[in-house]
Amino acid sequence: MGFEYSCTSIYNNKLSFVKILFKNTHIILLSSLLMLVVWLFGFNDVKEEGFTDCEGCPEMVIVPAGEVLIGSDQDEIGRKKGERNRIKAVIKAPFAMATTEVTLGQFRVFMEETRYKSKIPTYKGEPLVGCNYFDGKGYGYIAGHNWQNPGYPQREDAPVVCVSWSDAAAYVAWLSEKTGRTYRIPSAVEFEYASRAGSSAPWFWGTDPAKACDYANIGDRTFVERYPKRPAFPCNDGYVYTAPVKQFKSNAFGLYDMVGNAWEWTNDCFISDLGQTPADGSSQLGSEKECGFRTPKGGSWISGISWSRAAVRSKDGADYKSFMLGFRVAATLNKE
Ligand SMILES: [Ca+2]
Ligand SMILES: [Ca+2]
Numbered sequence: 001m002g003f004e005y006s007c008t009s010i011y012n013n014k015l016s017f018v019k020i021l022f023k024n025t026h027i028i029l030l031s032s033l034l035m036l037v038v039w040l041f042g043f044n045d046v047k048e049e050g051f052t053d054c055e056g057c058p059e060m061v062i063v064p065a066g067e068v069l070i071g072s073d074q075d076e077i078g079r080k081k082g083e084r085n086r087i088k089a090v091i092k093a094p095f096a097m098a099t100t101e102v103t104l105g106q107f108r109v110f111m112e113e114t115r116y117k118s119k120i121p122t123y124k125g126e127p128l129v130g131c132n133y134f135d136g137k138g139y140g141y142i143a144g145h146n147w148q149n150p151g152y153p154q155r156e157d158a159p160v161v162c163v164s165w166s167d168a169a170a171y172v173a174w175l176s177e178k179t180g181r182t183y184r185i186p187s188a189v190e191f192e193y194a195s196r197a198g199s200s201a202p203w204f205w206g207t208d209p210a211k212a213c214d215y216a217n218i219g220d221r222t223f224v225e226r227y228p229k230r231p232a233f234p235c236n237d238g239y240v241y242t243a244p245v246k247q248f249k250s251n252a253f254g255l256y257d258m259v260g261n262a263w264e265w266t267n268d269c270f271i272s273d274l275g276q277t278p279a280d281g282s283s284q285l286g287s288e289k290e291c292g293f294r295t296p297k298g299g300s301w302i303s304g305i306s307w308s309r310a311a312v313r314s315k316d317g318a319d320y321k322s323f324m325l326g327f328r329v330a331a332t333l334n335k336e
Contacts, residue, residue, distance in 0.1 A: 050254075051096070053179040056109045058098035058329050061254045065091050068193040069200065071274050071311050076202055077209070078306030082313055085275030089189045092280065096331040097186060097194050100245035100256050101159035101264060102171065107147060108156070110171050113178075118167050121319035131162035132322040134302070136227050150323040152241040159242055159262035159326040165294040165318040168265045168327040175329065186330035187283040188268040188313065191297045195259065195310045197252035202309040203259055204251040209305050213237035215249050216260035219304045231304030242301055259308050260299050262326035268295040270315040293317055300324040 050061040071086030072079045110116065121128045131145035145151050147162045154161075163171075168185050175183040186194070201207045205215045212218050213235035220237040224230055237248070246256045267283040270293035277284055285291065293315045299308030302324050306312070316325065 050099075053175075053181060056106060057175065057179060058102060058106060059100065060096040060329075060331060061099055062094050062333070063091075063097050063190075063194050063253050063255075064094050066193065066198075067091070068189070068196055070189060070192050070277060072202070072309065073200075076309070076311070077207075078202070078304075078309060078312075080306065080312060082272060082274060083311045085273055087275055087277055087279050089193065089277070089279045089281055091190065091193055094333055095190065096333055097190070097253075097255060098328040098330070099250070099254060101262050101326050101328045102168075103157050103245060104147070104154055104160045105156035107160035107163065107171065110174055111147075114170075114174055116167075116170055116174075118164060118321075119319050121164070121317055121321070128321075130321075132320070134227075134323070145323065146321075152323070154242060155244050157244040157246075159245060159257070161242065161262050161323055161326045162321045163326055164321050165265045165316075165327075167321075171327075172329055181334075182332045183329045184332065185265055185267040185327060187278075187281060188266040188295045188297060189277060189279075189281045190330060191258075191264065191266045192310055193281070194253055194255055195251070195298060197255070199251075199310070202305075202311070204310065205249075210234050212259075212308075213248075215251075216257065216308070217243040217248060217301050218260040218299060218308050219302055223301065227302075230302070231306075233305065239301060258298055259310070260303060261301060262298075263296045263300040263303075263314060263322070263324050264298045265325065265327040266295045266297050269293065270295045270313070274313075291318065296325055 052059045067088055067090050069086055069088050072083040128141045130141045130143040131150055132139055133142045133145055133151045147160050150162045172183040172185055195204060197204050205211050212233045213220055217237050217239045219230055219232045220235055222236055222238055223240050224232045226240045242261055250256045251258060269284050269286045269291035271284055296314040296316055
């Protein structure tokens with residue numbers, strides 16, 4: 001009985017082992033198949049979260065399709081006239097946007113590869129040599145100032161400034177040719193949509209100006225030590241001029257410095273009436289003459305509350321260069 005029991009027991013144990021192994025083999029096979037499916041289909045998803053097309057190319061994230069009410073409420077703090085006649089714009093397809101402003105280092109690659117010569121703007125027939133600068137009392141072009149020397153020290157990972165809209169257009173044309181992907185300057189609607197990242201408040205972080213220094217390099221208390229009597233946010237971000245990119249928290253789309261640091265060119269020709277803005281997210285375009293002014297957005301390290309909000313638009317000549325004005329790139333995603 002004892003022996004029989006043992007033999008039966010061993011037999012039953014072996015049977016159980018085979019059953020478990022058989023059962024587990026199924027599980028292992030099924031798991032492997034599932035992993036293969038996840039890898040095959042999930043791989044593209046991982047790729048779609050973002051990309052960098054080459055060493056020295058801007059890091060891109062995918063901005064989802066969606067809607068945005070551009071402009072500001074009538075009771076918004078610091079509201080300007082050009083933010084009235086709000087329209088709802090619809091971004092029908094996802095697009096890519098650089099996580100940061102184009103840096104000095106990234107722009108340097110372009111300049112070294114192309115030997116590009118920037119156009120010198122004129123004012124009343126006189127050439128404006130150099131780059132526009134504010135010395136604390138007034139603005140003016142300073143000969144000898146340029147993208148490599150805006151009048152203050154910059155690290156290679158700080159946003160390039162003293163670049164015109166035409167320079168930005170040349171950069172995206174070069175980047176497109178280099179990578180085979182269509183890079184472009186974002187439209188004003190795309191910029192505002194991407195900056196808001198779902199927020200209808202003055203800034204993507206909300207309505208509190210005192211929180212600005214967690215999210216942006218703007219005109220703060222550090223800045224006021226250098227430029228007294230300028231309007232400033234009631235906090236301390238630690239930077240008088242530009243900060244290296246990504247020093248502050250990103251917004252919900254993973255974009256940095258959409259408020260402050262450098263002002264950023266958008267592709268839109270400036271129009272006074274916001275209500276005339278294309279509602280499909282494309283750029284407001286016109287003839288070269290009509291496009292004499294383009295539409296920077298986002299404010300900069302010099303901006304107080306009113307000039308830093310998501311809704312605000314500036315107006316600058318296409319060849320204007322300023323020590324507070326740079327750009328970032330967008331890219332059109334290929335349709336499936
Ligand atoms: Ca600052
Ligand atoms: Ca910026």
